[in-house]
Amino acid sequence: MFPMPERSLRNCRVLIAEDEFMVAESLRHELEDIGAIVIGPCATLEQTLAEIASEVQRIDGAVLDVNLAEHAIYPAADMLTARGIPFIFTTGYDANNLPPRFAAIPRCEKPISVSRVARAVQRAMHSEARHP
């Protein structure tokens, strides 16, 4: 077996915000399969904000569903930005609908490919590492 680039997520703590249980579970499994430690998943904005704010656990990166139970995830995204934590969006909506301040945030449109998400998370985390 070739070493997969995702392997570098080993021991990274990744927050998942995704209200669809099946999708959240699937994402959790995939990320865990490549060595990440999953925080959450969170089904609501409240939970997500609480998880970030509590800072009980270190967060290395995040995968945020743009729309959580009919609430926009933007406050959580802003919070992550403020803390310098890299993240990516997953969305079922047209990507053009995102506010301009998130223009630089990588996004994956649903249905998401978990390997793509993993690569994106990895890339986001590494680019953050270069520009702390």
Add this chain to the structure above:
Amino acid sequence: MERAEPDARKAGIQSNDGGEAATASGAGPSRQPINDQQRFLRHRKTLIEFGELVLDGGDLETILGKACQLIAEALDSGPVRISKTERQGEEPQASSIMEARTDREPARAGKNLGESAVATDRAEHHASTAEIEAGEPGTIGFIRVPILLPGRRRYGSIEVEDVPLAIFRPRDMVFLRICALILGVAIDRLHRVSDLAEAGERFRVIVENARDYAIILSNREDIITEWLPGAAAIFGWQPHEIVGQPAATLFLPEDCEKGLPEAELETARREGVASDMRWRRRKDGGHVCIDGRTVVLRSSAGGLCGYMRIGQDITDRKRDEEQLRENEERYRQFTVASTSILWIRDARTFRLEHANPAYVGLYGDRLDRFRAWLKSIVPQDRRGALVALRRVCRGERVTHQFRVRRAYDGAIRLIRNTDFPLLDTHRKVQRIGGIGRDVTEEAATASRMKILVGELQHRTRNLMAVVEATAEATLRSSSTLDDFKYRFRDRLGALARVQGLLSRLDDGARITFDELIGTELKGIGAPEDPARVTLSGPGRVLLRSGSVQTLAMALHELATNAVKYGALSQEQAHLSVTWSFEPTSADGRPWLHICWDERGVRMPTRPAESPGGQGRKLIEQALPYQLGARTSFQLGPDGLHCTISIPVSRRSMADVSDA
């Protein structure tokens, strides 16, 4: 110059004798001396010829020319002229209109004709006198005899030059006067004939060229007697086809039935003339519109002679008018029926020149007031509407939207106007026109459609994600590919059923729980026997659309397990699904409590076959995670006992409370 009485003569006339005169004249070598008797005979012969000449007719010119000839020959004189006195202004002028000479040379030049003529006309009472003027005494003279028309009107005169006075006798003067009398009568008759002919010709020319006018004469019985070219051109009949027919032929049959021909004649007889404008019949059956008069013709004694009709063909004008009226009517109907708001304003004053009923319905009937129109627009949109109008006044075509408080019910409506300039012949903006449409519903629909399309896209993408996740989950828990195939297909079927339910929803509608459970049990082929399955609970508990899919998948897992291992797999077992509605729970939201109860099931002895797996996970994890549900999942000694409590739509409350 001197004047003389008709029979007066200058000295020397009486003394002259015929024979001597011939020699005394000494005029020319061709002159033959003749005696009085011969002269008399010659005069008489000349008069007879003269009479014949007049009887023969011919034109005035011929008669006068011949007359000069005859007189000159009879008198053996020099040139004879017939001059005409023309009255121009106050002064009579003489002009020679005819002259004849004998074949002999004139003895010598006569006096200036013009001068003598003017001189003789100097006094009116001399107008009818003849005069003899001596040239060189004893040799030749000049004689002028007036020509009078009946009524003693002066026509002109006969002027004879080179008269050999030596042989001139009083009877010669009588001869000349007879000639003048005959000429006077002949000229008068010719004048009358020529005047008549001229008038007739003039009439003919006018009538024949007046092709736009039909002139028709009829007799007392109103039978057509004269059919002039204008009538033929307008009606199509040639004279030989129509002369002899009753004039009523020209009326339309329906007008004949109404007795119009008789009425027209009666009016003409009573009033002298009857005017009307109506459609008439042409030879080809077509109709022609005639603006005409019927004039009654009476003899000088007052008796009825017949009728004259003079009419003008105004068909084209009439058709144009009718076309115009029809166009206007068509446009009126169009604007009245139109639900679009149609209007025309003066570009300078903004005065409203045209507005259809739709306009009045929207803006009210204060049509004269531009300010009233402007005030009906909501304040925030007024400036934009004005700016658009000004742009149109500058020649642009503008489509713009604004909100209006509708006149009759005060409702705020969104209006989309297309305004355009109407140009005059100099391409200046004279008016501005507009077509407005109430797009309130259209705009609402469009924005709803935009949301719906976005939602649909969202839902589809989420569904794909769920399908993918389901595949992943199924794959993780499947022992073989066949196992995966069976279970994955089964779950896809359940997802499809839910999508079917969701897609039936109109905007804002909700799925009820009884619908959902009924669809799922039917979908997996559960028996409808009440001994095996009972469902009980209130209808119309509305589920939140976001929770339908997850709940449906959980119920599907329960039902699948029941079919495989539980109550639906064994004849003696029973499944009971009951539910209740709690309008206000502790958190203030309405809740639905579901109880899934299997009884009489012989439970499998081997743990591997125990129910659970995906179903248990969904009940215990997914529903709480995704829907905030409270759940329990217990395997009892004779079957599964499971409870699910989920918040439901607030709109359920009113509906279910009376259930």
